[in-house]
Amino acid sequence: MSLEQFKDRNVGEQNYVKVDIADYPTTGWGKFKRVVDRTFKGELFVGLWVVMREMIKFDIHTVQYPKEKLPIGPRYRAVHEMLRLWESDTERCIGCGLCEKICISDCIRMDTRIDEESRKEVSEYSINLGRCIFCGYCAEVCPELAIVHGPRYENTSEQRAHYVTFEDMLTPIDVMKARAQKEFQGFGSITPHEDERVTKTPLAY
């Protein structure tokens, strides 16, 4: 499907069906005829048949939510995750502080120190999820692709200001060892099989 099809707003050629609506009757005889027409047309039975057909087909669309979940798109921005390096299994975060700086709701707080090998190390890192608006700037600004957004959208907490710490967000080491870390697809990434679902909106400008 090329872009040209979406840019073409000339809808005159398409097969639209005009709804056949008769004029409102003004005379008494016309009104009477309309009543008789509607009475014996059997439109009520069409309605009955439609719902009965759906009941017989039993094509249920309910998603039983806690048991079943719909897949979410790769662009989805839920609770943050901290990724590890594929080569050494160590964390990617270098403690540059850009995410803390760019955060527009001021919810990221981090502290760093110089470790024994004179390398910068993150000592404290927390995100106040009560303030976070999940704008995605922190993930966008991160030079190491360390902080990303994960797909976990169900959060409950006893307190409004629910914090996640560095350890909570970091990919568990056993997941990393099993090579099961999910890479963030990035901003503007396309949902799989999205092309088949896209249809043209029939708007005539």
Add this chain to the structure above:
Amino acid sequence: MDIAFMIETIIKIVVILLVFSALAGFGTYFERKILAFMQRRLGPMHVGPYGLLQIAADGIKLFTKEDIIPTGVVAPIFKIAPVITAATAFMAAAAIPFLPEFTIFGYTVHPIVADINIGILYILGVMAIGLYGPLLGGMASNNKYSLISAARAAAVFISYEVITGLSLLAPMMMVGSLSLIDFNNYQTGGVGNWLVWSQPVAFILFWIAAFAETGRTPFHLIANDHEIIDGFGTEYSGMRWGLFFIGEYANMFFISFLISIVFLGGFGDGTFLGALALLGKVSFFFFFFLWTRAAWPDVRPDQLMWLCWKVLMPIAVLNIVITGIVMMF
């Protein structure tokens, strides 16, 4: 009047009360399930297998909820209104034969509380008193939506009493009796003897009026959720609201019995098959109440009045006149 007769009558009353109160609960379950299936949903699924225990959960909720009497209501009338609805619905059941008579342990049971010779007149009269439930409840509630609902209830019930009465008049002329047992016995001997074949117009009129009498969907404007919240039930909570509910569902079952017995042959010869056939017919009519709720839109109050007085009543009167002329010659 001996002791055995009194005990038997009391047992029958208790059985009918319990069975139809329980059926009202099952009715809500079936309504939710069938409406859900027709709208491609699943309905209640979580309480018990396939949501079957939802009835128990609702019952516990209704019985244990706080019974709120709002300030500003006329308390005595507010309290008695739901009782009127439920009581008249069950009182109407006294003259309905639910099953053919059967023998158990050598004792012949008539599954009708009182086979009075004015059965239909009694049922119509008591159902007409049922009007006072919504009317008084709505007027005493100190709520404008309840008041609108009360006015609509009065208009609808009184208008459609005319249709039920006139539409039943023609079958009564043919049968020559007001007892529902006589109606049933008049139609024994196969499907061909059913009154629906000789009185199709009366059958359809009564069926339409049944929707108005029970306040079901094409004529649901008494308690239309999207216009007037829950109508007369807006200010009610807990078991008082539950009584309105039980009354409505019991009414649906009793009207279904009435249609089946008056027009569709009832239990026929009184065999076991006949009893099953009666229950099948009643189930169909109850299902039809739910079916229309999924399929049809509601009408406006003025359309309802127009339908009653300008269409249905003239047809009912014509039906009586024609029946009389045919019977005379």
